[in-house]
Amino acid sequence: MANASSKKQATANVEALALLHKVSLALNTLYVLSYFFLSRPATIKPFLFLSLPAWIIETMLERMGRPKYAANGSLVNPGENLAQAGLTEAMWDVVYVTFIIDVLAIVVGRNVVWWLYAVIPVYAGYKAFGLASPLLGKGAPAPAAAAETEPQNRRERRRTRQSVKT
Template identity: 40%
Template sequence: MAQKAAKSLAARNTALLTRTHLITISIHTIYLVLHFLINRPRSLKPYILLGLPTLIIEYYLDRIGRPRYSEDGTSLKTAGEDLNATGLTEYMWDVLYWTQGCIVAVCIFNDRAWWLWVVVPIYSVYLAYTTVMGVKRGFAGMGGGGGAEGEGGEVPLSKTQAKREKRGDRMKRGRA
């Protein structure tokens, strides 16, 4: 059963990588044809500066996700990493697709469309902030319940307890 899962992962990774490589080749070819053959103001500096990291990312994803077969080519040695994994792999796909979209926008409009790429660092800062705040919130609850107590060492009331107390049904408040 495990071999079947590995074979399906290998097939899925191969299809995804093939499709990604074809799209990348097509987009970069169109950009370069428009740059060199049609006299429209396009600069190669932002193209190289912003396109090269995505080519490196694509190469890395190919290295970790490409299935490996035995010498005779019949049996599967490794299926490669799951390219649909969350976390850093998902972020790399986001950067890759966003840059491809920016290249298409530059082909359609002009070099000002490279400013769309500014979304990537902003998104990175947002992800880092939410991660740090999530970790901070997680560590806040590990202090032995120190943050959950009210004034005077009393445990705060739940909504139901607060409603009953407001109506006049007095309940005993717990002490920590």
Template identity: 40%
Template sequence: MANKAAKQLARANTATLNRTHLTTLVLHTLFILYRLLYRSGSWSKYLLLSLPSLVIELYLERLGRPKYASGGSDGVLISAGEDMEAKGVTEYMWDIVYVTWGVLGLVGVAGEWAWWVWAIVPMYAVYLAVGMYRGMGGMMSGMSPPDTATAPEAPQSNRQKKAEKRGGQKVRYN
């Protein structure tokens, strides 16, 4: 079976994206219906704080949806899409989607003050940026250009020392 891994990734991405879209549709529909029928609130906050999640979801759709030659899932697989479970930025995008879902439920149950919970996302981003900046600062401080005239020779391993004692091949490092 050719491209087995790509086909598995395509199936997993399709299932993940379909489940995500369905969950988003259900949660937003329930939130809007609840707001219309039982509790009034700020629609501008809803739009402003839900928009990042919806934009990210569209981006993940473009990034991860498999592409087939004949347009359907029965055709020849052209691209399996990116891995939706990848670490790094993709993982943080999923976190934003999940936090938005949680905040929608919390606002529906607890009221308008719960929109402040969404502030966790930018605070977490700042925390990660500061940690990365500090890590980069530590790496950059030890990266001064070496002086080629007084550069010390690289330390030799025991194996290299024994080979030189025997008169074997001497290893040169530039």
């Protein structure tokens, strides 16, 4: 079967995007309904402002992951792999954190929950520090330093034993 992997990726992308849109629609509708009918939380401004990144990312995922078909129905482009690691994974994480905060804001009924959105830049800083620490000379000791502290082969161990005896 020609282009089997492309067809499989296109199918996986369509399923992931459909689930993303359904969950997003359900949670956003539930939040707005709870605001209007239950008056929880007190204001909708944080929801509108802090859900904006998730909505933009949802649009970006839609554009890059949606497969493109020719007029005759054949697959032209399966779209980017939405399950790949890296930036796409980070985009999904932002969407998931936003969904979790939406649910918590509905349950708790206060906008204080939106402070949990600070988890995203804190985690990004943690990852950036992990990438930058070897470049800055911080972190684990260099292998050369470890080699000085402990003999690596039999000849070096014998030499250190003989120097200790004399």
